[in-house]
Amino acid sequence: MSSRPVPGLLPWFACFAVFGLIPLLAALVLSFYSMNPLRPDLTHWIGASNYARAIGSPAFWHALRTTGIFVVGTLPVTLILSYIVAALLGRLRRGEALFRAAIFFPATLSMVVISLVFKSLYAEQGLLNGWLAALGFPRIHWLQDPRLALPSIMAMDVWASVGYYAILILAARKTLPLEQLEAARLEGLRPLQVERRIVLPHVKPVILFVVLLNTIRSFQIFIEVFVLTRGGPLDSTLTLVYHLYERAFYHFEMGYACAIAYILLALVGGILLLQRRFLSRSPAGAAAP
Amino acid sequence: MSRAGWALVAIAVLSIAPLIYMARVSLGVGSSLPIAPSDWWTGGLTLDHYRALVSGSGIGRFAINSLIVTGIAVPLQILLSAAAGHALARSRFAGKGVTLGLATAFLILPRQVTLVPLYLLFAKLGLLDTYAGLILPHLADPFGVLFMAHYYQTLSPELEEAARTDGLSPRAIFWRIVLPLSGPGLAVVGVNGFLTTWNSFLHPLVLTTSESMRTLPVGLALFAQAEHSVDWGALLAGSTLATAPVLLAFLLFQRQIVEGLLQGSGR
DSSP states (O other), X not given: OBOSOOGXXXXXXXXXXXXXXXXXHHHHHHTTEEOOTTOGGGOEEOTTHHHHHHHHOHHHHHHHHHHHHHHHHHHHHHHHXXXXXXXXXXXXXXXXXXXXXXXXXXXXXXXXXXHHHHHHHHXXXXXXXXXXHHTTOOOOOTTTSTTTHHHHHHHHHHHHHHHHHHHHHHHHHHTSOHHHHHHHHHTXXXXXXXXXXXXXXXXXXXXXXXXXXXXXXXXXXOHHHHHHTTTOSTTTTOOHHHHHHHHXXXXXXXXXXXXXXXXXXXXXXXXXXXXXXXXXXXSSGGGOO | OOHHHHHHHHHHXXXXXXXXXXXXXXTSSSSSOOOSTTHHHHSOOOOHHHHHHHHTSHHHHHHHHHHHHHHHXXXXXXXXXXXXXXXXXXXXXXXXXXXXXHHHHHHHSOGGGGHHHHHHHHHHHTOTTSHHHHHHHHHTOSHHHHHHHHHHHTSOSHHHHHHHHTTOOHHHHIIIIIGGGOHHHHHHHHHHXXXXXXXXXXXXXXXXXXXXXXXHHHHHHHHTTOSSOOOHHHHHHXXXXXXXXXXXXXXXXXXXXXXXXXXXXXX
């Protein structure tokens, strides 16, 4: 152990400071300014007006509501499916590696690629409509119908995330001592009872972690919306981050965009604090706040 | 096979089928999607879309940009993570706890918060639309540093201490003793760094303005928004191209990818 200054830390810390910490603070400062990069001379302090504007803006609340629907709609489905997949994988005697790989692989893909593939599936002339037509049903406007666009994106999100969460839950199942399961079986508990009384309590921390992670990720949905719908039709898929992006890079309202970013940060921070009250320790150590 | 086994087969097929569809369309004739299910099996196979990628369309250029950015960013990430992780694991200094805390907080914070300031900073420095601008934000990523700090804590310092009593300089100890022992940890950092860099979208979208500097994900996403009808064959050929290195990394390093995810990477 040395207590000298540590040269090894410097190269990374310099990058972290310049491209991480300073922009983080700069965003807070900027959120109190009116700032358009095309007219830097007009930049001026406006206090909390950006925040007041967000809270008074229907688009902002609409984006929040979209996020809410997204969480409520995807979380239970994703959670139940990943739990079932993990349970099935955990029970497999042979070939677990192969199935695990097939189910987990989509989690490593670029969200752009996933969105493009689903865009082709959902397209007017796409595979889903091809099947519907072959069965004699009318075509469905998956992404053009304001009532269907968001559910279509949510379905894709479930497809894209089940494998990831199943792997997390499976890892937690594997830490359950085999003797404990054996003992329960000898006591005459049926498989579903073993699941409910022994496995479920054991993996509960991970399940809460999945709830947390999925919620936080839902607050940050962007790529899916950018590729599939651009926030439309009729703003039905406008999310918080897409709203931020539009404000900053179409309308050049940099200060306002930073205020939205800090509200996002506060919301995610709030969720993390709530989680801290329920969880003393998160299973994925490094990701714990 | 048991009922559970069949259920798993069905789920595995559902997980992979969209990707097989992607590859199938990319190898198909013409630029429209196969409409009827029968087209899946009967349509001819051709490499036309891939030939077009290599020769004309911008997608080949996007792939080269992605290769350059990833090829430079990931080795640098590995080196910075090893050096900083080792420093954090082996030394005591004022501000160490704060550094660890900030790095951990950054891991879970929404990255979009830094988007606008980074854009303004890079505009001022003239780094918009440059490879440096695309690479530098990735070097700030705290995951590798935290992961390696943890890795070195589980590695006994005895060898390093012996080398020190033999009179080796700290620099020589790092390069000759520490790095050769870091392979397993650096493999996790490297493959996860590769996935996040190769797949990254929002920052490269905002930090590039000219078409010739787009990375593959950005180029594909914008290509799909062409006003006129979309060339699905070319688009899904590009998507397959973007997926191929990920599949290769997955086949070679699945264990390391899972370990990285369990430790909080890839958010």
